[in-house]
Amino acid sequence: MNFSKENETSMVAALRTKAINAMAVALAAALLMIVLGACSKSAKSNEDGTLSGTVSTNGSTSMERVVGCLAEAFMSENPDVTITYDATGSGTGIECASNGTCDIGLASRDLSDSETGLTAIPVALDGIAVIVSPGAGVDDLRLDDVRAIFTGEVTNWSEVGGADLPISCIGRESGSGTRDGFESVTGTDDACVLDQELTSTGAVITAVSSSSNAIGYVSLSAVETNESVQVVTIDGIACTEQTVIDGSYPIQRPFVLVIREDAELSEAARAFVDFATSDSAADLIRDAGAIPVV
Secondary structure, three states: OOOOHHHHHHHHHHHHHHHHHHHHHHHHHHHHHHHHHHHHHHHHHHHHOOOOEEEEEEEOHHHHHHHHHHHHHHHHHOOOEEEEEEEOOHHHHHHHHHHOOOOEEEEOOOOOOOOOOEEEEEEEEEEEEEEEOHHHOOOEEOHHHHHHHHOOOOOEHHHHOOOOOEOEEEEEOOOOHHHHHHHHHHOOOOOOOOOEEEOOHHHHHHHHHOOOOEEEEEEHHHHOOOOOOEEOEEOOEOOOHHHHHOOOOOOEEEEEEEEEOOOOOOHHHHHHHHHHOOHHHHHHHHHOOOEEOO
8 A cells, every 4th residue: 555745644643642642641540540549548547547656755753653644544545656754853844845855744833934935734733742750749730830840940840749859851852843832832932941852752752751850742642652651731631632622731733734835746745635634534643643623
Protein backbone atom coordinates (compact mmCIF):
# COMPACT_ATOMS: atom_id res chain seq x y z
CA MET A 1 0.00 0.00 0.00
CA ASN A 2 1.32 3.41 -0.89
CA PHE A 3 1.04 6.41 1.49
CA SER A 4 1.31 10.00 0.48
CA LYS A 5 3.43 12.44 2.49
CA GLU A 6 0.23 14.02 3.72
CA ASN A 7 -1.22 10.70 4.92
CA GLU A 8 2.03 9.88 6.74
CA THR A 9 2.01 13.22 8.57
CA SER A 10 -1.61 12.73 9.67
CA MET A 11 -0.85 9.28 10.91
CA VAL A 12 2.12 10.44 12.99
CA ALA A 13 0.02 13.23 14.52
CA ALA A 14 -2.72 10.78 15.42
CA LEU A 15 -0.26 8.40 17.06
CA ARG A 16 1.33 11.27 19.01
CA THR A 17 -2.11 12.39 20.26
CA LYS A 18 -2.97 8.85 21.27
CA ALA A 19 0.30 8.49 23.18
CA ILE A 20 -0.22 11.80 24.99
CA ASN A 21 -3.75 10.77 25.94
CA ALA A 22 -2.49 7.42 27.26
CA MET A 23 0.17 9.16 29.36
CA ALA A 24 -2.42 11.54 30.76
CA VAL A 25 -4.67 8.64 31.73
CA ALA A 26 -1.75 6.83 33.38
CA LEU A 27 -0.71 9.97 35.30
CA ALA A 28 -4.27 10.58 36.47
CA ALA A 29 -4.49 6.99 37.65
CA ALA A 30 -1.22 7.30 39.54
CA LEU A 31 -2.34 10.51 41.23
CA LEU A 32 -5.63 8.90 42.18
CA MET A 33 -3.78 5.99 43.80
CA ILE A 34 -1.65 8.41 45.81
CA VAL A 35 -4.70 10.33 47.00
CA LEU A 36 -6.57 7.15 47.86
CA GLY A 37 -3.56 5.81 49.73
CA ALA A 38 -3.25 9.01 51.76
CA CYS A 39 -6.96 9.00 52.56
CA SER A 40 -6.78 5.36 53.58
CA LYS A 41 -3.84 6.05 55.88
CA SER A 42 -5.55 9.05 57.47
CA ALA A 43 -8.77 7.16 58.01
CA LYS A 44 -6.89 4.30 59.66
CA SER A 45 -5.19 6.73 62.02
CA ASN A 46 -8.45 8.43 62.95
CA GLU A 47 -10.35 5.18 63.39
CA ASP A 48 -7.60 3.54 65.40
CA GLY A 49 -7.07 6.47 67.76
CA THR A 50 -4.04 4.79 69.33
CA LEU A 51 -1.76 7.09 71.34
CA SER A 52 1.98 6.61 71.47
CA GLY A 53 5.12 8.39 72.62
CA THR A 54 6.60 9.70 75.85
CA VAL A 55 5.11 12.30 78.19
CA SER A 56 7.69 13.83 80.53
CA THR A 57 6.61 15.30 83.86
CA ASN A 58 8.89 17.11 86.29
CA GLY A 59 8.44 18.79 89.64
CA SER A 60 6.84 18.44 93.05
CA THR A 61 8.03 15.51 95.18
CA SER A 62 4.77 15.75 97.12
CA MET A 63 2.85 14.81 93.98
CA GLU A 64 4.73 11.54 93.50
CA ARG A 65 1.92 9.27 94.66
CA VAL A 66 -0.77 11.18 92.78
CA VAL A 67 1.17 11.30 89.53
CA GLY A 68 2.24 7.68 89.96
CA CYS A 69 -1.34 6.44 90.30
CA LEU A 70 -2.57 8.54 87.40
CA ALA A 71 0.33 7.56 85.15
CA GLU A 72 -0.04 3.86 85.90
CA ALA A 73 -3.76 3.89 85.05
CA PHE A 74 -3.22 5.97 81.91
CA MET A 75 -0.40 3.75 80.62
CA SER A 76 -2.51 0.68 81.30
CA GLU A 77 -5.17 2.06 78.98
CA ASN A 78 -2.56 3.35 76.50
CA PRO A 79 0.26 0.77 76.44
CA ASP A 80 2.20 2.62 73.71
CA VAL A 81 2.57 5.71 75.92
CA THR A 82 5.32 6.11 78.52
CA ILE A 83 4.98 8.74 81.24
CA THR A 84 8.17 9.73 83.04
CA TYR A 85 8.42 11.55 86.37
CA ASP A 86 11.39 13.50 87.74
CA ALA A 87 11.01 14.50 91.39
CA THR A 88 12.88 17.80 91.44
CA GLY A 89 10.60 20.15 93.42
CA SER A 90 7.91 22.58 92.32
CA GLY A 91 10.23 25.43 91.38
CA THR A 92 12.28 23.27 89.04
CA GLY A 93 9.17 21.69 87.57
CA ILE A 94 7.71 25.09 86.75
CA GLU A 95 11.00 26.19 85.21
CA CYS A 96 11.20 23.03 83.09
CA ALA A 97 7.66 23.57 81.82
CA SER A 98 8.55 27.15 80.99
CA ASN A 99 11.73 26.35 79.04
CA GLY A 100 10.24 23.30 77.34
CA THR A 101 12.50 20.65 78.86
CA CYS A 102 9.46 18.74 80.07
CA ASP A 103 5.93 18.39 78.73
CA ILE A 104 4.12 18.98 82.02
CA GLY A 105 5.43 20.68 85.15
CA LEU A 106 4.16 19.56 88.56
CA ALA A 107 3.70 22.11 91.32
CA SER A 108 2.25 21.86 94.80
CA ARG A 109 1.55 25.58 94.88
CA ASP A 110 -0.06 28.28 92.77
CA LEU A 111 2.02 30.11 90.19
CA SER A 112 3.60 33.35 91.34
CA ASP A 113 3.03 36.67 89.58
CA SER A 114 6.48 36.41 88.00
CA GLU A 115 5.84 32.95 86.52
CA THR A 116 4.17 34.17 83.36
CA GLY A 117 3.32 32.47 80.08
CA LEU A 118 2.13 29.38 81.93
CA THR A 119 -1.21 27.82 82.81
CA ALA A 120 -1.75 25.97 86.10
CA ILE A 121 -4.39 23.24 85.94
CA PRO A 122 -5.60 22.10 89.40
CA VAL A 123 -5.98 18.36 89.85
CA ALA A 124 -6.11 18.01 93.64
CA LEU A 125 -5.91 19.67 97.03
CA ASP A 126 -3.49 18.65 99.73
CA GLY A 127 -3.33 19.41 103.40
CA ILE A 128 0.11 20.17 104.80
CA ALA A 129 0.43 18.16 107.97
CA VAL A 130 2.57 19.37 110.85
CA ILE A 131 4.48 16.42 112.25
CA VAL A 132 6.41 16.02 115.49
CA SER A 133 8.41 13.33 117.21
CA PRO A 134 6.31 11.44 119.77
CA GLY A 135 8.83 12.53 122.38
CA ALA A 136 7.86 16.20 121.95
CA GLY A 137 4.82 15.64 124.16
CA VAL A 138 2.28 17.67 122.15
CA ASP A 139 -0.71 16.66 120.03
CA ASP A 140 -2.21 20.07 119.25
CA LEU A 141 -0.73 23.43 118.33
CA ARG A 142 -2.28 26.77 117.55
CA LEU A 143 -1.43 28.23 114.16
CA ASP A 144 0.26 31.06 116.08
CA ASP A 145 2.35 28.47 117.94
CA VAL A 146 3.50 26.97 114.65
CA ARG A 147 4.49 30.42 113.42
CA ALA A 148 6.37 31.19 116.64
CA ILE A 149 8.19 27.85 116.61
CA PHE A 150 9.40 28.09 113.03
CA THR A 151 10.53 31.71 113.38
CA GLY A 152 12.52 30.94 116.53
CA GLU A 153 10.32 32.84 118.99
CA VAL A 154 9.50 29.59 120.80
CA THR A 155 12.51 27.31 121.24
CA ASN A 156 11.46 24.74 123.85
CA TRP A 157 8.55 22.31 123.75
CA SER A 158 7.66 23.18 127.34
CA GLU A 159 6.58 26.65 126.14
CA VAL A 160 3.67 25.08 124.25
CA GLY A 161 2.74 22.41 126.77
CA GLY A 162 5.25 19.73 125.77
CA ALA A 163 8.38 18.14 127.16
CA ASP A 164 11.33 20.14 128.40
CA LEU A 165 13.28 19.73 125.18
CA PRO A 166 14.78 22.22 122.73
CA ILE A 167 12.82 22.33 119.46
CA SER A 168 14.53 21.29 116.25
CA CYS A 169 12.79 22.63 113.13
CA ILE A 170 13.00 20.56 109.94
CA GLY A 171 11.89 22.06 106.63
CA ARG A 172 12.14 21.80 102.89
CA GLU A 173 14.62 23.43 100.54
CA SER A 174 14.08 26.76 98.79
CA GLY A 175 11.83 26.28 95.76
CA SER A 176 9.85 23.47 97.34
CA GLY A 177 6.09 23.78 96.84
CA THR A 178 5.49 22.32 100.29
CA ARG A 179 7.72 24.95 101.86
CA ASP A 180 6.12 27.74 99.85
CA GLY A 181 2.64 26.56 100.81
CA PHE A 182 3.54 26.14 104.46
CA GLU A 183 5.27 29.52 104.77
CA SER A 184 2.58 31.44 102.91
CA VAL A 185 -0.20 30.06 105.12
CA THR A 186 1.68 30.36 108.42
CA GLY A 187 3.06 33.79 107.61
CA THR A 188 6.68 32.67 107.91
CA ASP A 189 7.88 33.62 104.42
CA ASP A 190 11.68 34.02 104.47
CA ALA A 191 11.58 33.95 108.28
CA CYS A 192 11.87 30.27 109.14
CA VAL A 193 14.78 29.24 111.35
CA LEU A 194 15.58 25.68 110.30
CA ASP A 195 18.06 23.19 111.67
CA GLN A 196 17.79 21.16 108.47
CA GLU A 197 16.59 21.94 104.94
CA LEU A 198 15.84 18.70 103.13
CA THR A 199 15.02 18.00 99.50
CA SER A 200 12.17 15.53 99.74
CA THR A 201 9.06 14.67 101.72
CA GLY A 202 10.48 11.29 102.71
CA ALA A 203 13.64 12.87 104.06
CA VAL A 204 11.64 15.19 106.33
CA ILE A 205 9.63 12.27 107.75
CA THR A 206 12.81 10.29 108.38
CA ALA A 207 14.53 13.23 110.08
CA VAL A 208 11.58 13.96 112.38
CA SER A 209 10.98 10.30 113.26
CA SER A 210 14.63 9.78 114.19
CA SER A 211 14.75 12.72 116.59
CA SER A 212 13.04 13.11 119.97
CA ASN A 213 12.52 16.86 119.67
CA ALA A 214 11.88 17.62 115.98
CA ILE A 215 9.00 19.26 114.14
CA GLY A 216 8.41 19.39 110.40
CA TYR A 217 5.77 19.70 107.71
CA VAL A 218 4.82 17.31 104.91
CA SER A 219 2.00 16.46 102.56
CA LEU A 220 -1.02 14.80 104.17
CA SER A 221 -0.82 12.02 101.58
CA ALA A 222 2.64 11.07 102.83
CA VAL A 223 1.70 10.48 106.47
CA GLU A 224 -1.84 9.11 106.49
CA THR A 225 -0.54 5.58 107.05
CA ASN A 226 2.82 6.48 108.60
CA GLU A 227 3.05 5.78 112.33
CA SER A 228 6.66 6.80 112.82
CA VAL A 229 5.68 10.43 113.41
CA GLN A 230 2.76 12.16 115.13
CA VAL A 231 0.49 14.46 113.13
CA VAL A 232 -0.66 17.28 115.40
CA THR A 233 -3.99 19.06 115.10
CA ILE A 234 -3.93 22.79 114.36
CA ASP A 235 -6.29 24.89 116.49
CA GLY A 236 -8.04 21.62 117.30
CA ILE A 237 -8.61 20.72 113.63
CA ALA A 238 -7.16 17.48 112.30
CA CYS A 239 -5.60 17.40 108.86
CA THR A 240 -8.03 15.18 106.93
CA GLU A 241 -9.64 15.09 103.51
CA GLN A 242 -12.90 16.48 104.85
CA THR A 243 -11.32 19.38 106.73
CA VAL A 244 -9.25 20.30 103.69
CA ILE A 245 -12.31 20.20 101.40
CA ASP A 246 -14.46 22.28 103.74
CA GLY A 247 -11.60 24.70 104.36
CA SER A 248 -11.55 24.34 108.13
CA TYR A 249 -8.00 22.99 108.20
CA PRO A 250 -5.84 26.07 107.68
CA ILE A 251 -2.61 24.71 106.16
CA GLN A 252 -3.42 23.46 102.67
CA ARG A 253 -2.33 23.95 99.06
CA PRO A 254 -3.23 22.85 95.50
CA PHE A 255 -1.60 20.24 93.28
CA VAL A 256 -1.39 21.61 89.74
CA LEU A 257 -0.20 20.59 86.28
CA VAL A 258 1.77 23.38 84.61
CA ILE A 259 1.90 23.84 80.84
CA ARG A 260 3.10 26.58 78.51
CA GLU A 261 0.48 28.86 77.01
CA ASP A 262 2.34 29.26 73.70
CA ALA A 263 3.17 25.60 73.03
CA GLU A 264 0.84 22.88 71.86
CA LEU A 265 0.95 19.64 73.82
CA SER A 266 1.43 16.36 72.03
CA GLU A 267 -1.67 14.21 71.62
CA ALA A 268 -0.50 11.90 74.38
CA ALA A 269 0.30 14.76 76.78
CA ARG A 270 -3.05 16.45 76.13
CA ALA A 271 -4.85 13.14 76.68
CA PHE A 272 -3.03 12.66 79.99
CA VAL A 273 -4.03 16.15 81.19
CA ASP A 274 -7.64 15.47 80.20
CA PHE A 275 -7.54 12.14 82.02
CA ALA A 276 -5.98 13.62 85.18
CA THR A 277 -8.74 16.23 85.42
CA SER A 278 -11.64 13.90 84.61
CA ASP A 279 -14.20 12.37 86.95
CA SER A 280 -12.68 8.93 86.34
CA ALA A 281 -9.41 10.06 87.96
CA ALA A 282 -11.06 11.13 91.22
CA ASP A 283 -10.84 7.76 92.95
CA LEU A 284 -7.22 7.33 91.87
CA ILE A 285 -6.31 10.72 93.34
CA ARG A 286 -8.13 9.88 96.55
CA ASP A 287 -6.39 6.50 96.77
CA ALA A 288 -3.08 8.39 96.48
CA GLY A 289 -3.98 10.36 99.60
CA ALA A 290 -4.90 13.67 97.95
CA ILE A 291 -8.26 15.28 97.39
CA PRO A 292 -9.69 15.52 93.86
CA VAL A 293 -11.05 18.88 92.77
CA VAL A 294 -13.56 17.53 90.20
